[in-house]
Each structure stands twice: as structure tokens, then as C-alpha cells.
Amino acid sequence: MNQHIEAATQHAISNLHEDAHDISLPQDLSEIEAGPVNRLSVSWKAQDELHMGHFLTWTGPADNSHEFRMLQALAHTEIPVPEIMTAGTSGDRSVMLGAQVEGDSVASMLESAGMRWEISTIAFAFSRLLARIHSLDWTKVTPWLEDPESIPEDIVDVQVEEAFQWREANADYVPDEWSSFVQKTTAWLDLRRPVEVSLCICHGQFHPRNIFAVDEDITAVVNWQNARVTDASVDLAMLPVWLNEVGLSAEDAELFAQAVNGSYLQSSPRGLGNTPYYSVAIPFDQLLDRLLDSANPPEPEELTRLKETVERAMALAGRVPWKNR
Numbered sequence: 001m002n003q004h005i006e007a008a009t010q011h012a013i014s015n016l017h018e019d020a021h022d023i024s025l026p027q028d029l030s031e032i033e034a035g036p037v038n039r040l041s042v043s044w045k046a047q048d049e050l051h052m053g054h055f056l057t058w059t060g061p062a063d064n065s066h067e068f069r070m071l072q073a074l075a076h077t078e079i080p081v082p083e084i085m086t087a088g089t090s091g092d093r094s095v096m097l098g099a100q101v102e103g104d105s106v107a108s109m110l111e112s113a114g115m116r117w118e119i120s121t122i123a124f125a126f127s128r129l130l131a132r133i134h135s136l137d138w139t140k141v142t143p144w145l146e147d148p149e150s151i152p153e154d155i156v157d158v159q160v161e162e163a164f165q166w167r168e169a170n171a172d173y174v175p176d177e178w179s180s181f182v183q184k185t186t187a188w189l190d191l192r193r194p195v196e197v198s199l200c201i202c203h204g205q206f207h208p209r210n211i212f213a214v215d216e217d218i219t220a221v222v223n224w225q226n227a228r229v230t231d232a233s234v235d236l237a238m239l240p241v242w243l244n245e246v247g248l249s250a251e252d253a254e255l256f257a258q259a260v261n262g263s264y265l266q267s268s269p270r271g272l273g274n275t276p277y278y279s280v281a282i283p284f285d286q287l288l289d290r291l292l293d294s295a296n297p298p299e300p301e302e303l304t305r306l307k308e309t310v311e312r313a314m315a316l317a318g319r320v321p322w323k324n325r
Contacts, residue, residue: 009057056100064094106211153195198231198272203235
């Protein structure tokens with residue numbers, strides 16, 4: 001992976017300066033692999049001059065046209081997104097280089113929070129930002145994502161049905177020891193298909209690592225490659241998993257999650273009633289995808305972690321106080 005990141009970054013600098021050469025990345029590229037968003041310094045020579053660039057960078061699929069289009073559209077709204085300076089590709093990966101932004105990621109802020117009131121304060125800013133994203137009129141900002149004339153329930157129904165068709169088409173190809181779990185989880189999801197929906201633009205990866213802030217002021221939202229128009233619950237369905245990745249204690253993660261959901265429901269007319277469905281469907285589809293990946297077979301630990309995430313989400317679905325308005 002590192003060689004692709006390095007090659008894609010060099011490609012990006014070449015796009016920025018056509019005659020760029022002696023491109024150097026002084027830092028260890030392994031830290032770019034460790035998280036979706038990083039700060040990167042790059043030096044290069046062009047026209048006999050030494051240049052140094054400081055960027056916000058993140059990786060994605062080789063075809064990054066969707067994210068480019070999203071960022072261009074969002075730049076005309078009140079949602080803070082970084083200015084994209086350049087991008088490059090190598091193999092099946094791309095690297096986006098954006099202008100530096102102020103502050104730290106919400107993930108870093110949570111890691112360094114010393115008081116519980118700080119966690120709550122960060123949660124309120126995080127949730128209010130999401131409410132602002134969900135309040136955008138997608139039919140005007142991103143009308144290409146779905147048919148603006150369609151009924152919201154129909155849009156989500158089609159998405160859900162396509163997901164079930166994909167699961168059914170691939171269920172026979174999973175290893176035998178996983179068949180029972182796949183069938184049981186698919187049946188669980190089938191009984192909880194979304195009925196009432198809150199349609200909006202969803203970021204698709206609203207991870208604390210993708211949000212930057214100074215104190216309570218959000219300075220940038222990055223990593224829009226999974227953005228789509230769908231039910232609002234999608235953006236918070238994986239929050240408990242992401243908080244675990246950040247390294248919060250169980251108590252602090254619970255405090256943050258409760259503050260986020262409570263503040264969001266106060267700030268937004270959207271409902272989160274379909275969170276139980278998506279909190280299972282998202283990691284379950286990730287598990288299926290990894291089980292079917294013969295080119296890059298998963299480690300047993302990864303499969304176990306995803307299975308435990310699915311089981312935990314199913315177990316907690318009945319007691320979590322989501323509500324629709």
C-alpha cells in the first residue's frame with residue numbers, strides 16, 4: 001500500500017507542477033495508512049526552485065470523481081470543506097491533497113479530553129454539524145445523486161432491496177462455517193427494513209477522524225467518497241464502533257454518543273428510527289465483502305471483530321432510544 005500512496009502523491013505533485021522533480025515525502029508513509037486523514041509535508045523542485053507544500057491528505061479509490069464533485073458542490077454551501085489542491089492515483093488508490101485547515105480532528109480532541117464536560121462540548125458541535133449537513137436541500141446541492149422527483153420512501157426502498165439482492169446473490173459463496181450466521185442476520189434485517197424514512201444528504205463516513213475543529217468551531221469535513229442521499233440514520237449507525245476505534249473508554253463513549261444523539265434530535269427535524277437496521281446492515285455487508293475477497297483474504301481477527309460488531313448491534317437494537325419525528 002505504501003508504494004501506491006507514495007506514487008499517487010508524486011503524481012499529485014506533478015499535476016500541481018508539471019515540471020516537478022525530486023519529489024520527497026520526509027515523513028513515514030505508514031501513518032497515512034493508519035488513518036483516513038493526515039497532514040503531509042512534501043518538498044519538490046520546479047524551475048530550479050525548491051518548493052515545500054503542507055497538505056491535508058486522505059486516500060480513496062482510484063476513481064475519485066465522485067468526491068471531487070461533492071466537494072465542488074459543497075464549497076457553495078455553509079458546510080466547511082477543504083480546498084482541493086491536487087490529486088493523484090496509483091494502482092487502485094488515489095491520494096487527495098487539500099489545503100491545510102485549522103485545528104485538530106475530533107478524534108484527536110476526544111483522545112486528549114481531560115474532563116467529561118469537554119467530551120459533551122465536542123459532541124454538541126459534532127451533532128450540530130451533522131444536522132447542518134442533513135438540512136441541505138439535496139435536490140439543489142447534489143441533484144445527480146438521486147432523482148429529485150422520486151418519493152423518499154421509494155429511494156430508500158430501492159437501496160435496501162439492492163442490498164438484499166447482493167446478499168442473496170453472494171450468500172452461497174461464503175465459507176460453510178459462516179452460512180448459518182449469514183442466514184440468521186439476513187433474516188433479522190429483513191424483519192427491520194426501513195418503513196418511515198428521513199431522506200437527506202449523508203456523509204457516509206461521519207467518523208470523528210474526518211471532522212476538524214478548533215474548540216467548538218468546525219473547520220473542515222473531509223472524506224466525502226461515500227456520500228449519498230439516503231436515510232439520516234446511516235450517518236450515526238456506526239458511531240459506537242468509531243468511538244471504540246478512537247480509544248474512548250466505555251463510559252466516555254456512552255457519554256459522547258448520548259450527547260450526540262440527543263443534541264442531533266433537538267437540532268434536526270430528521271429522525272433516527274432506522275439506526276438499528278443500519279447499525280447491523282453496514283458492518284454485516286462489510287463482513288460479507290471481506291468473506292468474499294479472495295484476492296485479499298481477511299485475517300481471522302478481522303472477521304471475528306466484524307461478527308462481534310454485528311452481534312452487539314443486534315443485541316442493543318431493542319433498547320436504544322432512537323425516535324422519528
